[in-house]
Structure formats: structure tokens, C-alpha cells
Amino acid sequence: MTRPFAPRLLWPLLATALIVSWSSGFIGIRLASEEAGVMLVLFWRTLMSGLLLLPLALLRGPRLTVRVVAEQMVFGVMVVFLYLGGFALAIGQRVPTGLVALISDLVPLAIAALSQPLLGERLRGRQWLGTGIGVAGVLIVSQDSLRLGHAPLWAYGVTVAAMLVFALATVLQKRRGMLQLPVYQTLCIQSLTGAALFGLAALAEGDITPPATPGFLLGVGWLVIFSTFFCYSIYYIALRLYPAAQVSSVIYLSPPVTMIWGWLMFDEPLTGLMFLGLAVTLVGVWLTSARTLPRATNRGRNAPDTFGDQVRLDG
Template identity: 65%
Template sequence: MTDAPTMPGRHPLLWPLMATALVIGWSSGFVGIRFTNEEASVVLLLFWRMLLSGLILLPFALVFGPRLRLGAVLPQVGFGVLSMFLYLGGFALAIEQRVPTGLVALISDLLPLAVVALSQPLLGERLSGRQWLGTAIAVAGVLIVSLDSLSVGTAPLWAYAMTVGSMLVFALASVLHKGRRSLHMPVHQSLCIHTLTGALLFGLCALAVGDGLRPPMTRDFAIGMAWLVLIATFAAYSVYYTSLRLFPVAKVTAAIYLSPPVTMIWAWALFGEPLTGAMFVGLAVTLAGVWMTSRG
């Protein structure tokens, strides 16, 4: 993989800090879902997550940054369909069809592997032998962390295909975002368009299945929404999109391998779920793999 050239003024700690923020934000989605999953259906949850995120960003998107023109907005709408509706919605549908949550999480966390496979032919970003070895080690760490929660389940075959397809869709979207300058607008504007696109589509789905659009007026739903909007959406996606512009796409997504063990730390700190020895072993193995993959 050929790293992006060092730009004048880029601090050597920039990537470690951004990678840390990305992992914390990416893994935090579990917390919001944990608070809200008994309060609303997954589709309704995703509708309100997208709608609140988009409405908060809308005034800033209209006032700050270049004027939003149709030619710039339409590619962002397409990217929003891929990265918000198909990616998040595909996993949500798989879970509702009783694909085991551990298996869904494992397939989701293999996103960097798919990005690596796509970035070479589409972007010309090649990994060295050492970086391929680091990727293999990181995947092994993810498998160790996920081993205790894995099961096959009895969901229909198409639901399993949906999980893989959702992950591949987001991998493709990430590579396209890196390679197409037409998608490069200020992050607050692009994220606003993506989330409002997702809100429209998830809202239509909620109406179609009879869930309605009224949110549960409970404390846990409000806490979960605040967490999903501020951390799992604003922090995670803003850092992700910004990182894609500054660093090679495979390097950025490699940090996501650390999401499973960090998610377990969230679960231990906030909900008292036990930590296992396998988690610490997996974390150490994954850290070693990500370090090897991310080196220039």
C-alpha cells in the first residue's frame, strides 16, 4: 500500500489521534442500541437516528461551506443510500430475521478486509507483504474476540447473504468516496445529506411495516438517541470521512478491526458485562496486526 505523501504541517500524532477517535466512535454504536433496542423497532430507531442527525446538521450545512447545488448534492444522496440505508438497514434486517448478533458483528468488523481487496484494483493502493501479514493477524484477533459469541442460527439463507452484502456495499462506498472528488465537500454538509437521505428511506420502511413514526417517550430511548447521534454518527462518521481524505483507505479502515474488543470494554464499563481472557488475547493480537498494517 502506498501511503499518502506527507503534507506540510501534518503532525505525526494526527493519525494515532484520529484512529483512536474513530475506534471509540465506531464501537460506541453498541451503547446507543443497548439503550434503545427494547424501546423501538430497529427501523424506527434508525429513522430517528438519521432524522435527528440530519436536522441538527442542516442549519450548519446551509450557512457554512459552499452553496449546495444539485450537481453536488445528488452524488451525496447516492452515497447516503449506500452508507446509511443499505449498510445499516441490511444489518438491521438480518438481525430481525434472527441471524445471530455475534455473527452479524463479526461480518461487519471484516469491513477492512473487503476494503483492502477493493482498493487495489479501484484505487491502485497496494499493500506490502508485511501489511498483508498485519491484515491477517488483525483478522485473527477479531476472530478470537468474537469466538465466544459466534453461532450459526436458523435464519433464512438470504438473511446471511444480506449481512455480507451490506458489508460489501459499505466497503465499495468507502473506496468510491476516496476515489471520487465529486464526493469531497465539507464533512458537515455531506453527512447532513447522507443522514437525511437515510431518514427518508427508513421512514418509508417504518410506515410500510406499520411501525409508524412516533418515538417512544422514555428516558432510555432519549439517552440512546443522544448517544447514537452525537458519538456513533457525528463523531464516528466525521472522523471516518475526514480520515479517508487524508490517508489511504486501507489504513483508515484497518483501525475498525479494534472495534470488537473496544465494544466489550464499553459493555463492561457501562453495563457490567464480564471481560474474558479471550478478549484480552484478541485485543493484543488485533493491536499487533493493525500496527503492522498501518505503518507507512
């Protein structure tokens, strides 16, 4: 299918908007968590996002059956509550936002590792090499972050666990061959599922009443309008006009942007060693994100060739 014509100068504008808005999710959580607990922040973010999308999800797109809703709720638990909640919890514990963004972008490496046993996709040697290089880069960044930061050690582990949960959810969705709903329907169901769980977690911490402070309102508004709706609008417009590989490659530039934002806004650590580790990691992600070679099975033939089909809510 022929792609719509795109003016030559449109790509730099879309790419810049995508990088900034994608990285803004980490900064918005950091900003709002200055005023309230991360569970309360995520409750209001996911609740507002889900409610705003609900009329569209009910009135347009395929009919939502009980089975489809239940499946999306399961993935909502994994990719919203556990994945997004894990990263937000780490940021709330003051893990540097740039490191959190970097670990988030390791999802293709984890998907590559899980695709062989679960999807029957044979990986090239360069992909295994890329996985090792990517992990080495994260260890370089983490070493400086651990030395300069103030977060507890377990919070760094939470970021890795959250990334692995997202990768597992993506691979399981591919394995099941689930009905491909429009993004606004999946985002609505998964957001409302996350909101219910974040609400319970916030109640366990005390209250779900939002603090009437400018910082909290700005942070949640930032997350809903800029990091969710604006970000994904730009993302899907770009996918319509440009190749998927070109669009996804831009997203991998979000960690350095996030590091600079965190340094400027919150005085988070920013060192040459961290940028070295970032460069090493990006090389690993680039190597790993090459296409897989499916085995000659029905499941293998039906498996998607590219990573990252599941909608991400971090950006």
C-alpha cells in the same frame, strides 16, 4: 503545513473521549433497540442529525448542485442505509456489540483488498498477510460469540456484508475523485437520505411514531448528541492537532471498549478467547493499514495514501 500547538496532556483526554464516543454508537443502538425496532431507531437518529445540520449545510460551504447532492445521496444509501442499517440490524438480532464493532474495524482490510483491482494500487506482501491475520482473528471471536450468543447465523453474515458495502463505497468515492465537501454537508445529505429509507422501512414494520419511553429517548439522544456530534467533533479536533495515523490507531481500540460496555450493560458474553481473537485482528489491521504503492498511472498518482476517508456513522 505546521500543526497547531497541542498541550502534552491534551492527547490522553482526546484519545479517551474518542474511544468512548466512537464505541458508544453500538451501545446506543443496543439501548434504543430494547424499546423499538432498529429501523425506527435509525430513522429518528438520522432524521434528527440531518435536520440539525441542514441550516449549516445550506448556508456555509460550497454551493450544493443537483449533481453533487445526487452523488452524496447514492453514497448515503451505501454508507448510512446499508452499512449502518446492517450493523444495527445485527445488533437488534443480539449479535454481541463487541463483535459488531470488531467487524466494523475491518474496513481497512476490505479497502486494501478492493484497492488493487479498482484503484490500481499494488499492495505489499505484509498487507496481504495482515488481511489474512485480521480475518483469522474475527473467526476466533466469532466462534466464541456463536457458541455463547443467541443471534441467528444470518445476522453474523449481515455484519460482514455491511462492512464490505462501506469499503466498496469508500473505494468508489476515491475512484471517481468526487468533490470534497465539508463534513457537515456530506453528513447532512447522507443522513437525510438514510432517514428517508429508514422511514420507509419503519413504516413497513408498522409506524414511525417514536415510543414515549425513557429508554428510547435516551438511546436516540445518545446516538445524535454523543455518538454523532460529540464523536465527530472530537475526531476532527484531534486530526487538526495530531497526525492522522496517531488518531486512527486510537479508533482500533474501540472493539474491546465496546465488548466491556456490552458485558457491563447487557450481560453479553466476554471470554478470554474473544480477547485473543481481538488481539490477532488488531495485528492484522495494523499490518494492512500500511501505505499502498500506487502504479505509475494518473489514477494511481491521485489515489489517497490512507484508508478511511469516507465519514463513518457507526461511532
